[in-house]
Amino acid sequence: xxxxxxxxxxxxxxxxxxxxxxxxxxxxxxxxxxxxxxxxxxxxxxxxxxxxxxxxxxxxxxxxxxxxxxxxxxxxxxxxxxxxxxxxxxxxxxxxxxxxxxxxxxxxxxxxxxxxxxxxxxxxxxxxxxxxxxxxxxxxxxxxxxxxxxxxxxxxxxxxxxxxxxxxxxxxxxxxxxxxxxxx
Amino acid sequence: xxxxxxxxxxxxxxxxxxxxxxxxxxxxxxxxxxxxxxxxxxxxxxxxxxxxxxxxxxxxxxxxxxxxxxxxxxxxxxxxxxxxxxxxxxxxxxxxxxxxxxxxxxxxxxxxxxxxxxxxxxxxxxxxxxxxxxxxxxxxxxxxxxxxxxxxxxxxxxxxxxxxxxxxxxxxxxxxxxxxxxxxxxxxxxxxxxxxxxxxxxxxxxxxxxxxxxxxxxxxxxxxxxxxxxxxxxxxxxxxxxxxxxxxxxxxxxxxxxxxxxxxxxxxxxxxxxxxxxxxxxxxx
Numbered sequence: 335x336x337x338x339x340x341x342x343x344x345x346x347x348x349x350x351x352x353x354x355x356x357x358x359x360x361x362x363x364x365x366x367x368x369x370x371x372x373x374x375x376x377x378x379x380x381x382x383x384x385x386x387x388x389x390x391x392x393x394x395x396x397x398x399x400x401x402x403x404x405x406x407x408x409x410x411x412x413x414x415x416x417x418x419x420x421x422x423x424x425x426x427x428x429x430x431x432x433x434x435x436x437x438x439x440x441x442x443x444x445x446x447x448x449x450x451x452x453x454x455x456x457x458x459x460x461x462x463x464x465x466x467x468x469x470x471x472x473x474x475x476x477x478x479x480x481x482x483x484x485x486x487x488x489x490x491x492x493x494x495x496x497x498x499x500x501x502x503x504x505x506x507x508x509x510x511x512x513x514x515x516x517x518x
Numbered sequence: 519x520x521x522x523x524x525x526x527x528x529x530x531x532x533x534x535x536x537x538x539x540x541x542x543x544x545x546x547x548x549x550x551x552x553x554x555x556x557x558x559x560x561x562x563x564x565x566x567x568x569x570x571x572x573x574x575x576x577x578x579x580x581x582x583x584x585x586x587x588x589x590x591x592x593x594x595x596x597x598x599x600x601x602x603x604x605x606x607x608x609x610x611x612x613x614x615x616x617x618x619x620x621x622x623x624x625x626x627x628x629x630x631x632x633x634x635x636x637x638x639x640x641x642x643x644x645x646x647x648x649x650x651x652x653x654x655x656x657x658x659x660x661x662x663x664x665x666x667x668x669x670x671x672x673x674x675x676x677x678x679x680x681x682x683x684x685x686x687x688x689x690x691x692x693x694x695x696x697x698x699x700x701x702x703x704x705x706x707x708x709x710x711x712x713x714x715x716x717x718x719x720x721x722x723x724x725x726x727x728x729x730x731x732x733x734x735x736x737x738x739x740x741x742x743x744x745x746x747x748x749x750x751x752x753x754x755x756x757x758x759x760x761x762x763x764x765x766x767x768x769x770x771x772x773x774x775x776x777x778x779x780x781x782x783x784x785x786x787x788x789x790x791x792x793x794x795x796x797x798x799x800x801x802x803x
Contacts, residue, residue, distance in 0.1 A: 363522050488698045489534075491719045
C-alpha cells in the first residue's frame, strides 16, 4: 500500500458502520444567467420567445424522442447581439431512474447544437451521504451529523450514470427548433 | 470556485476549477471540457471517424500514425496488460463485438484469439497489429480524459481543481477534496472517505449495468461481482485501468498495486439489507 494512502485506508478497518446522514445529493451548476453567459458569451441580450404549438407539431415533436417531461415551450430564449440572432437557448428537464436533470441547450439559427450545460443535477430520492464512525472520530463530530462540507460538494466516485436521457432530450429540442423556432 | 457539468464520454463530466478570478475559472473549465472532447473524438469505439476506429480498420495491414495522446494511452494500456499478465487487455473489443456489447463497425473481422501481445508500438507514434484486432479503450480512456482535463486546467492557470467523469475522478492543488463512494447495491447511499489531495480515484461496479460490465479476458465472459472496486493512484488513467484488474482478481493484486503506487478499496454489497448498506467493507490493499 502506498504510504500516503495508508493513513487514509487504515481508518477503513472493518466493520465500518455507516450511519445515515441528512445530506441529499443535489448540485446546482449554473443558474439561468450563468448558463446564458456560458453558452452565448457574445450575446448582449436575451429575449423570451412565446411559442404555441399546434396538436400536429406536438405529435411530431413527441415522436422525435422518448422524453416524457412537458415540452419546454415556456423556457425558450433568443440570444441576440444587437439585432443579430445568435441562436436560441432552451432550458429543459429530463429524468432517469435515479436522477433528475435540468440542462440548457444552445442551438444556432440553422438548427445545430452549439453547446449543452447541466444546470441542476438531483438524485430523485435524495442521495444519502453515510458517514462511517471512523470518519466522524477523525473529524471530531458525531457520526449521525450530516456531512458538513462547507461550500464544498462531495465528489462521488462510483458506477457511471448514463447521460442518454439528455441525448434523448436534445433530440426533442431539435425537433422543437425545427417545428417552431427556425427563422425566429 | 466554478463547477460545471456537461454530458460527454457517455456520462456526466463535472469540472471544478479554482483560479484567481471567475473569468479565469470559466476559461480553465472551457479548456478542460475541450480536452475531454478531444479524447472522445480520438478514442471512441462507437465513432467510425475516430482515430481508434481507423487503427482498428487499418493497423493489421501496416503501421498507422497516431496522435501522441492515443499513443500514450496505448503504451500505458500495454504496460498494464503485461504487468497484470493480460487481466487488463484492450484487445477485448473483438469479444465485446461478439457479445454485442460493442457495435461491429467495419468488415475487417477481428480475431478473438488475438491479445495485447499482437499490438506493436513504434515510437514516436506508430501502431501496427500482427493480426486483425479490435482495440477497445473503454477501460482506460475515460481516466486518461480526466488526466488531460486536469492538465488543461493547470495550463489555463487554475491552482486547484477536480475533474469527475462519471465516477473516475482526480483532484489537484493545495486543497483537500471531499469524496464519497457509492455503495454497490444501494446507489443512493454513499460512504464518505477522508478528503483527497493530489490523487486520482476510479471505481468500477455493476450498479447501473445489467449483466456485468467487465469481460474476463481469460474466459471471454462478463464477470459479475457484488462489489464495487475503487483504486487510488497518481493518474486517473492508472486508476481506471487498475479497477478492472482488481475486479477480475480473487484477491487484490498487492504487488502490482505497489509497483504502480496504487491502493484499492473494495466495498461489498449487502444484498440482505441495502438500506443499512454499511458494513459494505471491504478489502483494503
